[in-house]
Amino acid sequence: MYSEKVMDHFTNPRNVGEIENPSGVGTVGNAKCGDIMRIYLDIDDKGIINDCKFKTFGCGAAVATSSMATELVKGKNIEEALKVTNKAVMDALDGLPPVKVHCSLLAEEAIHAALWDYATKNNIKIEGLEKPKDDISEEEVTETY
């Protein structure tokens, strides 16, 4: 069902855990399956994401996309981090089964939520970032299963 990369990131997830006093935290839930993901960001003065950690209550795809997403944003600046879409995460994982596409949205949304938290705390505006919804609505997900 899952690609080798997914299985790798699922069984040895990178960056599991919490960051104390994070620059931003985002927690999102998935309306479709009820799963939950939390992302912690440590962002330095130059706006570089120095560290990123996650905690996920979710399926194998959710864990793997969390892991991959944290890897992808680490070391990036905020602008670049915004480009880590669910599509980018899926590609990096060699794809997901159609029924699991929505899981990858969790990762994207969690990063956005953490960035929003950072922006709010620091009273800045991040170009292209919208206020995250509380959860991912069903409409956004097109499933072919």
Next chain:
Amino acid sequence: MYSEKVMDHFTNPRNVGEIENPSGVGTVGNAKCGDIMRIYLDIDDKGIINDCKFKTFGCGAAVATSSMATELVKGKNIEEALKVTNKAVMDALDGLPPVKVHCSLLAEEAIHAALWDYATKNNIKIEGLEKPKDDISEEEVTETY
């Protein structure tokens, strides 16, 4: 499907053929399946059935009951011959499958028709014998199949 006795009478039918100048001939058809049976009787002055022959266009059960029926009436007097019912023929054959019960009626009716023919020709009345119907109507047959 058929008992051994049925198979025996089917493969080696007794009394197949015609009687020249018969005392009575009866031909009946079966409304249910379209099959046809003809019975020839040779009845002597004392009312004894000296000979009996048949021709049948019909299934295995029809052939076997024809054969058995002719055996059963041979040597009998008319009164006794009337007692050769389809039930009696079936019993003598160790039974028939339910779907084939109607076939045995052909034999009974053919004997009756031949006796009626004999009675008409000789202008006598046979106690208990009714004018045969042209064929055996569906109502008389109860099938359990």
Next chain:
Amino acid sequence: MDKKIYLDNAATTATRPEVVEAMLPYFTEMFGNPSSIYEFASQNKKAVDEARTTIANSLNAEISDIYFTAGGSESDNWALIATAEAYASKGKHIITSKIEHHAILHTCEYLEKNGFEVTYIDVDEDGILKLDELKKAIRPTTILISIMFANNEIGTIQPIKEIGEIARENNILFHTDAVQAYGQLNIDVNALNIDMLSASGHKFNGPKGIGFLYIRKGLKLKSFIHGGGQERHRRAGTENVPGIVGLGKAAEIAMATLEERGQKEAALRDMLIQRVLTEIPYARLNGHRAKRLPNNANFSFQFIEGESLLIMLDMQNICASSGSACTSGSLDPSHVLLAIGLPHEIAHGSLRLTLSHNTTEEEINYTVDKIKEIVAKLRSMSPLYED
């Protein structure tokens, strides 16, 4: 002959040993439920997908348009009932033929009781559908044409291409019961404009209790058996993995051997027909001489009745049938033979011989010899026959 001569391959066929071989591991070793998510079950999922691919390729169909069922009857029921349900808002008229298998005819009767109208198109004396009648029967409310690819009794092959074109021109769905044709004839669902197609494993040396329905992508048909999400939510029930694997293997072999097998069987079949028609008086061949399945011969012998003939052949170790197997308990003469215009008593004396790849010339000759003897014997007992 000591050996049994099996000439009833239209009723059912022997499963090929290679097919059984292919199935075996899926009973006791790789027995998992394909819907399960663990690795152990993924091999079963793969096996099911492979069978689906083989069958799709054999029909030039999309892989995802093949749905496994429990056999021809279920496929036929599904196609008709689900089409009726899905398209009732468009119309409630269905067209079929008078010579369909009972899986179609009785399903049509069921639909008639539920408010649908069904037109049963005639065939000509050769058993070929009357296309002009078909065209005339079309109404604005016609939602489905269901015509069999080849007939199970007299083997006639129907003008499927023409029917497909008529259906397409009139924007009507076209289903074909290919239970007898699949594995014997080349079928391209795209070239022939077929929207749905039924087939059954045990008719082409596959296992019993497994078949498929082809449903062209985009049709609104729902499931017939409701429940779990198997077969892309269209056919509930734990997949019969060994059956599906066997079906796939049988399809693979059938397609690989189709031409050669067909030629061999047709040659023997022609010899059979030739001998019967020249050596037995008052015999006729039922169904079109050329437009028929390579393995089918169907005769009527005047003045004799079918069951007697079959039993006597059986006593000579020859397995044959008269009409279709599933109605052999019935007393009615074949609706197919009546539809080609045979009178009742002649329809009653019919004999169907259907060959397989294992049939030999020797078997055919022996069979004809026996038919000759038996027909003569039964005629001598028949009140209808005067010689």
Next chain:
Amino acid sequence: MDKKIYLDNAATTATRPEVVEAMLPYFTEMFGNPSSIYEFASQNKKAVDEARTTIANSLNAEISDIYFTAGGSESDNWALIATAEAYASKGKHIITSKIEHHAILHTCEYLEKNGFEVTYIDVDEDGILKLDELKKAIRPTTILISIMFANNEIGTIQPIKEIGEIARENNILFHTDAVQAYGQLNIDVNALNIDMLSASGHKFNGPKGIGFLYIRKGLKLKSFIHGGGQERHRRAGTENVPGIVGLGKAAEIAMATLEERGQKEAALRDMLIQRVLTEIPYARLNGHRAKRLPNNANFSFQFIEGESLLIMLDMQNICASSGSACTSGSLDPSHVLLAIGLPHEIAHGSLRLTLSHNTTEEEINYTVDKIKEIVAKLRSMSPLYED
């Protein structure tokens, strides 16, 4: 452990080698169509009759009341749809439960779309049907009560005797989906007032793609699959002879081993439950502790999600499931776990382990060890868990 540990016997079972052995001759040798009239086919007819007799005896049913189908889903669909059709003139109300298999639930939805009303009775927190609700739900128009014998997820055994009595007193037909119970529990259709009962071969070490429906004599049910005259005109389609023979053999073995097997499995199952509940914090057993199938254990582990758990077990060579196999593609939490009152996120972390006669103590111990490790690992990753 190198060997695979298969603890998903509620999803499907391995076919017993004796069953495969019994089936084999019917593929390639005795392959005839049971409806054919020649001697060669009569052995198949006999084999089918024998299987029917075995199954009838196992239920204390009449032989002619057993009808072979393609599995549990077909049996369930047939029972519900044909009852609805046959008794619609009496009423259009059906009662079932909230914890039925989708083969029942989705068929009920189908019937609802076709003008029937369905009441879904609640279960208590142990997963046992609320009999008082059932009684209250009965209307003059109620024609059918369909309650499963034992649940496929949490294994709870329903109060079938009481339900049968309620149905009988109110002159309502009673169908039970015994797909999980048949072969594990003793069932007497007369003592229990059961009018219809569904079962499926692959759930009791028989083949896939074959099952049966028991229909008490005298019921007006018509066929669900229309066509040939097989199964006393009630279920069309060439009989799946190897499947039927395998079903009969599996039933025979299941009944002969029922007591001993049940005791053995229940003992291991109890050990499993004991260890999990004492060694893993925040774990609960779903379903009644005693009124459950001998081979079923179903747990919820707070703060973790089911699929992750399953995949990690799979990587340790342990096959288990969460909810039912046929819905494992689905994202919704189990309707059964929601029905017993679990909140959404706990329902999501459930694990079903179902044993077979081959399960060993060693396997159970290894499995518990692994569950402990994995649960701990997943909790350490969970945003819901604070230690």
